[in-house]
Amino acid sequence: MPDFTYLGGCVRRLVFAVLVLALLCGGAVTADMPAAAVSPVEPLPADTGAAGLQEMFLRLHTTARLMQVVAHPDDEDGGVLTIESRGKGATVLLQTLNRGEGGQNKLGSNLFDVLGVLRTLELTQADRYYGVEQRFTRVADFGYSKTPEETFQKWDGHDIPLGDMVRVIRTFQPDVLVARFSGTDRDGHGHHQASAILTREAFHAAADPERFPEQLKEGLQPWQAKKLYIGNVCDWGAKTCADEKYTVELNTGKTNPLLGESYIQFALDGLKHQLSQGAGAWTVEPGDRFAFYKLVDSVLPSTTDSKSHEKDFFDGIDTSVTGLAARLGAEKSKAPFLQAALVELQTKVTQASAAEKSDPTKTTDALLSGRQIAGRLIEQVKQSGLSLAAKAWLEVRLRTKKDQLDQAANLAAGVGLHVNVDVPVGTDPDKAYMAVPGESFDVTAHFSRKANVQLEKVELDLPSGWKYREIKKASTAANSAMSFRITVPTDASYTRPYWHRNDPETDALNTIDDMRYVTLPFPPPPVRAHAIYVLDGNVGVTRAVAMVKYKDESEKELERAVAVAPAFSVMLEPGQQVIPTEGDLVCKVKVAVSSNLRSAGQGTLHLEVPAGWRAEPATLQLDFHAAGEKAESEFSVFHDGLKEERTQIRAIFESGGKKYSEGYSVVTREDLDTFYYYQPATQHVSVVDVKVPHGLKVGYIMGAGDDIPTVLKQIGIDVSLVPAEKLATEDLNQYGTVVLGIRANDTQKEIAENHQKLLDYVSGGGTLIVQYNTGVGDFNKDDLTPFHAQLSRIRVSVEEAPVQILAPDDSVFHYPNSISEKDFDGWVQERGLYFMDQWDNEFKPLLACHDPGEPEQKGGLLRAQYGKGTYIYTGYAFFRQLPAGVPGAIRLYVNLLAAGHEAAMASS
Numbered sequence: 001m002p003d004f005t006y007l008g009g010c011v012r013r014l015v016f017a018v019l020v021l022a023l024l025c026g027g028a029v030t031a032d033m034p035a036a037a038v039s040p041v042e043p044l045p046a047d048t049g050a051a052g053l054q055e056m057f058l059r060l061h062t063t064a065r066l067m068q069v070v071a072h073p074d075d076e077d078g079g080v081l082t083i084e085s086r087g088k089g090a091t092v093l094l095q096t097l098n099r100g101e102g103g104q105n106k107l108g109s110n111l112f113d114v115l116g117v118l119r120t121l122e123l124t125q126a127d128r129y130y131g132v133e134q135r136f137t138r139v140a141d142f143g144y145s146k147t148p149e150e151t152f153q154k155w156d157g158h159d160i161p162l163g164d165m166v167r168v169i170r171t172f173q174p175d176v177l178v179a180r181f182s183g184t185d186r187d188g189h190g191h192h193q194a195s196a197i198l199t200r201e202a203f204h205a206a207a208d209p210e211r212f213p214e215q216l217k218e219g220l221q222p223w224q225a226k227k228l229y230i231g232n233v234c235d236w237g238a239k240t241c242a243d244e245k246y247t248v249e250l251n252t253g254k255t256n257p258l259l260g261e262s263y264i265q266f267a268l269d270g271l272k273h274q275l276s277q278g279a280g281a282w283t284v285e286p287g288d289r290f291a292f293y294k295l296v297d298s299v300l301p302s303t304t305d306s307k308s309h310e311k312d313f314f315d316g317i318d319t320s321v322t323g324l325a326a327r328l329g330a331e332k333s334k335a336p337f338l339q340a341a342l343v344e345l346q347t348k349v350t351q352a353s354a355a356e357k358s359d360p361t362k363t364t365d366a367l368l369s370g371r372q373i374a375g376r377l378i379e380q381v382k383q384s385g386l387s388l389a390a391k392a393w394l395e396v397r398l399r400t401k402k403d404q405l406d407q408a409a410n411l412a413a414g415v416g417l418h419v420n421v422d423v424p425v426g427t428d429p430d431k432a433y434m435a436v437p438g439e440s441f442d443v444t445a446h447f448s449r450k451a452n453v454q455l456e457k458v459e460l461d462l463p464s465g466w467k468y469r470e471i472k473k474a475s476t477a478a479n480s481a482m483s484f485r486i487t488v489p490t491d492a493s494y495t496r497p498y499w500h501r502n503d504p505e506t507d508a509l510n511t512i513d514d515m516r517y518v519t520l521p522f523p524p525p526p527v528r529a530h531a532i533y534v535l536d537g538n539v540g541v542t543r544a545v546a547m548v549k550y551k552d553e554s555e556k557e558l559e560r561a562v563a564v565a566p567a568f569s570v571m572l573e574p575g576q577q578v579i580p581t582e583g584d585l586v587c588k589v590k591v592a593v594s595s596n597l598r599s600a601g602q603g604t605l606h607l608e609v610p611a612g613w614r615a616e617p618a619t620l621q622l623d624f625h626a627a628g629e630k631a632e633s634e635f636s637v638f639h640d641g642l643k644e645e646r647t648q649i650r651a652i653f654e655s656g657g658k659k660y661s662e663g664y665s666v667v668t669r670e671d672l673d674t675f676y677y678y679q680p681a682t683q684h685v686s687v688v689d690v691k692v693p694h695g696l697k698v699g700y701i702m703g704a705g706d707d708i709p710t711v712l713k714q715i716g717i718d719v720s721l722v723p724a725e726k727l728a729t730e731d732l733n734q735y736g737t738v739v740l741g742i743r744a745n746d747t748q749k750e751i752a753e754n755h756q757k758l759l760d761y762v763s764g765g766g767t768l769i770v771q772y773n774t775g776v777g778d779f780n781k782d783d784l785t786p787f788h789a790q791l792s793r794i795r796v797s798v799e800e801a802p803v804q805i806l807a808p809d810d811s812v813f814h815y816p817n818s819i820s821e822k823d824f825d826g827w828v829q830e831r832g833l834y835f836m837d838q839w840d841n842e843f844k845p846l847l848a849c850h851d852p853g854e855p856e857q858k859g860g861l862l863r864a865q866y867g868k869g870t871y872i873y874t875g876y877a878f879f880r881q882l883p884a885g886v887p888g889a890i891r892l893y894v895n896l897l898a899a900g901h902e903a904a905m906a907s908s
Helices: 049-060 078-087 112-130 148-154 159-172 190-205 213-217 263-271 329-334 338-355 360-383 388-413 708-714 749-753 755-763 776-782 887-898 902-907
Strands: 065-070 091-096 133-136 176-179 227-230 248-251 290-298 416-421 440-448 454-461 467-475 479-487 528-535 538-551 557-561 568-573 576-580 586-595 601-608 614-616 620-624 630-638 645-655 658-660 662-669 675-680 682-688 697-701 718-721 737-740 767-771 789-796 803-805 832-839 843-845 847-849 861-866 869-874
Touching: 049 338, 049 388, 065 078, 065 159, 065 190, 078 091, 078 112, 078 248, 078 263, 078 290, 091 112, 091 159, 112 133, 112 263, 112 662, 112 675, 133 159, 148 190, 159 190, 159 213, 176 190, 190 227, 190 290, 338 360, 338 388, 360 388, 360 528, 360 538, 388 538, 416 528, 440 454, 440 528, 440 538, 454 479, 568 601, 568 645, 568 658, 568 662, 576 586, 576 708, 586 601, 586 645, 601 630, 620 630, 682 887, 697 708, 708 718, 708 887, 737 887, 749 755, 755 767, 755 861, 755 869, 767 887, 776 789, 832 843
Parallel strands: 065 091, 065 176, 091 133, 176 227, 416 538, 576 682, 697 718, 697 737, 737 767, 767 869
Antiparallel strands: 227 290, 248 290, 416 440, 440 479, 454 528, 467 479, 528 538, 538 557, 568 586, 586 630, 601 620, 601 645, 614 630, 645 658, 645 682, 662 675, 789 832, 803 847, 843 861, 861 869
């Protein structure tokens, strides 16, 4: 299992009705998509009680809709999102192009798509603080890009991400579209620039019926946002900005009494959940903090003052509830009922707000009455003579208002719905209950209420083909409980990402497996419920997600949404194996099979191996007795190992006439929701022509986490992991070479504390390999190199960039493997990052490369003799290449390990 996939889990219930899922997909409500999206996460304190109700009143008074576009998770301007959503009541959506799957992971060694799942969970947790909805496109983060041209080349042009953005705009229908970045070199990262360029294009493309007409056939309508703004026009956090550079200035440092801190501080509380990005320690001091945005396009008359400034993004737009009728323009006459009904709706909201402190009962009555008005209006709009575009526009806003009235009424009435699966509490996250196609399970719904609230009924909202029946009920004055038995059809879909990449190391686009959920963070939980209640003749609705309880490693009881999984999960460990051509002609393959069946099960496990290879044993019989049980098996695979090649080994478990050939990992953390990463039960095998120095013992001090030691062990190198906390007492002289893992200085304080010990080890004859760090300032300040050298943020992002060998006579290119420029073919994602940009003459640069149009960079691999030993700094991205089985990178890395030991190894 990946090493961070379970880090605890805090997943509970929140009825957070945001937008009709059917509208997200351009169709009508179906059994698969209940009337309102429901989150399984416990509400923040700011969204509960009196504070939550006050914020809902703020939202109920406006129809403003804003959409911000960024490139990656953590790009978002959380302060602006929070002030618009929580401070002004706007309905806000964050469009993030990709899921950050090409980034670095500061929590562990997992990269690519499993990192993308984690970062999606981190971002959606941050979104709860911002108070926004979240959408994505299908493009992937393929790593750092220096230009938008390279970015669009990787993404097969503009139209794929643009089409997804247009879909979101046509669905969400923002009044204002905001690009976080400017679309210029000022933005840095090519993805950042691309996000703003695409936003400008989408502003017009979404309104053009000739663009992406297939979306119109699905039921979406063209949509023209009224105004377009760009960001990054002044320095982030600056207190002043030249008048001509901006149009809107927002003080996100202003304190919100309901939040108890400023908007930017509250947003940062959310951003800190993005721990894989290193955001956990970020802080913002109290005080003014300004964000500046520039108006670059508009379909409205000018709303700027003499300095070309506006007070707000929505200047010139009527965002009042009653203003919806006037915004219909000439079509207003086709809905003669609308104006009076909107006035009545607004009156109910005003009455509810006024009564909130003096008579809470009247507050609930007014809110539920408003809910009925909104529901009636939606039906009238559907039956009216309005155009399809006008109907879509009104329905989106009226449904949002109805959902907000639901939330407000539930808060005012003190009602709640909680649904739990009736199974024993799982002892760890991997053993928590999973629904299996073809099986049945029971859930119990608890409806809590105050006096005078009458429960009408509780119903389950299940996907098509699922069935349920009530099996028990009980009721008291404050609580009602109903139990249901749910039957899962044999063809039920698993709870999994709706997208995938066939080759995450090279593909820059995701394949969409289920278009119903395109642009959503994840598919919705499969088992949801709603309760209908009555108070003084008015009807209300509250919703919930069915939850499963489990315990984390500290025995803390947590819960997460019930999910559907295969009866058996099959995983090869590890997912990548490197086999040296000169090694033994047998390798070990471990297979883990886990059962989700609550009853006994059995089956046979076998491997599919390349032609000419064989596995022993040929098959294994496995027996399971309870859900969560895991069987680990080992096969010996005999191979020819004669030529360098890439191939794969596949595991298949057969049971009950079905074949299971994929597995999943639970991706969660105590502060996050939970989701699942699926992968084929396949081990990618790289047969590599690599010579390994005999007798070399390596000590590896892990940094942020990488899989380099695993690969080194596979090819026969004696590697020991040295805990950083034991560095002060560890006898380093037992190792011929000591390696500092990626970002070791950033993540392990003991490295800097013991840097003199490390240098003494080198001086005494050892070899020290230091890999890249991102904390440039700290690295340079601590003076961690034996001679002066300056770490920089220079990187070479094009993995195909030609590499020049600067010191062809150096033993690094000859022992024990002969290295040529061909060994830099087939690298993935990037050449390297965080190169040195200055160094004393004692350092010898060994390689040079550069991105197109840039000068040669020689600071990616430096070697120095220090005393009797060898010091090597490398910024080349071996942490990506070795797990990917890139032959040339493996050979070069082995040579680096052997550097300084050539004579001793040759004589042994």
